[in-house]
Amino acid sequence: MVLVQRLSKKPATVVTVKDLSGCFNDRLMSLTRDYDEIILVFDTYRTDSLKSATRDKRRQGKAIQYQVRDDTNIKHIPLRRFLSHDQTKADLTDYLAAKILEYNRGSSKLIITSASGNTRSNKDLFFEENNHEEADTLLIHQAVLASHRNPADAQLMFFSPDTYILVLVTANYDLLLKNTSISMASGVMQIEPLWRALGKERAKALPAFHAFTGAINTFRFSRIGKATWL
Incomplete structure (x- = not known):
């Protein structure tokens, strides 16, 4: 969703929404462009989750649901x-995941998309369903799988501006390729x-x-932040 x-x-x-998908694919x-394998991971939007209840309370019922189809006019x-x-976001993630595979069906690159618990690719690869709600943890899960199927000297790059991704990648580095890095806003x-x-x-x-x-949705314990605890 960061890319969206x-x-x-x-x-x-x-x-139209189809035009948006083409623009998204180009981006x-x-x-x-410098990578042989691309893994696109989306959050899963569950109606019964704590995050969904929090979003509903924040919106105060002002959200409008749109149909996500090729001809939906969003000009x-x-x-x-x-x-x-x-629900619009959930439908859009499924739509974009399918479109990316459609646009790159004949690509020499391995393209993998994961949305709503379903992971698919443009090659003959089988993936089990997953129950990750957060793209953060799903990124790590997919990166571990990629580390197992690629040569030990391959390069693994995460694209995310989220500090928590950096935290999770570092915490799970022993399960990943040794040449692993993350591209953030700071470099x-x-x-x-x-x-x-x-x-x-x-x-x-x-x-x-x-x-x-202190993270995105958790407070600092006793108002003491990272610098003091470090």
Whole structure:
């Protein structure tokens, strides 16, 4: 969804949802042009989840659900409004996941998409269903699978502006390819030096430490932040 949000200022050529999917595919392929394997991971939007209840309370019932079809006209609908309803977002993730595979059916690259618990690819690969709600943990799951099927000297790159992805990648580095890095807003960061500096035990403790000292949806314990605890 980070990549979708970057399309907030839609080009004038985007009139329908199908146009949006084409623009999304172009951005994705441009971002990953130097890579042989691309894994696109979306959040799963569940109506019975705590996050869904929180979103509903925050919106105060103002969200509008749109149909996600090729011919849905979104020319005069701001993307933020279009994505205000969880069901629209859920339908869009499924739609984009399918479209990416359709657009790249004949590509020499391995393209993998995961949305709503279903993981598929443009090659003859089988994936079991998963129960991850968060793209954060699903990214790690898919990266571990990729690490197992690729050569030991292959490069693994995460694209995410989220600090928690950096935390999870570092905590699970021992399960990933040694040449693993993450591209964030501040630049590209290699994981191996972080893992080596922290040591395995501290690296494994990072997710709890991150939540305990203040993350996206958790408060700092006793108002004490990361610098003091470190």
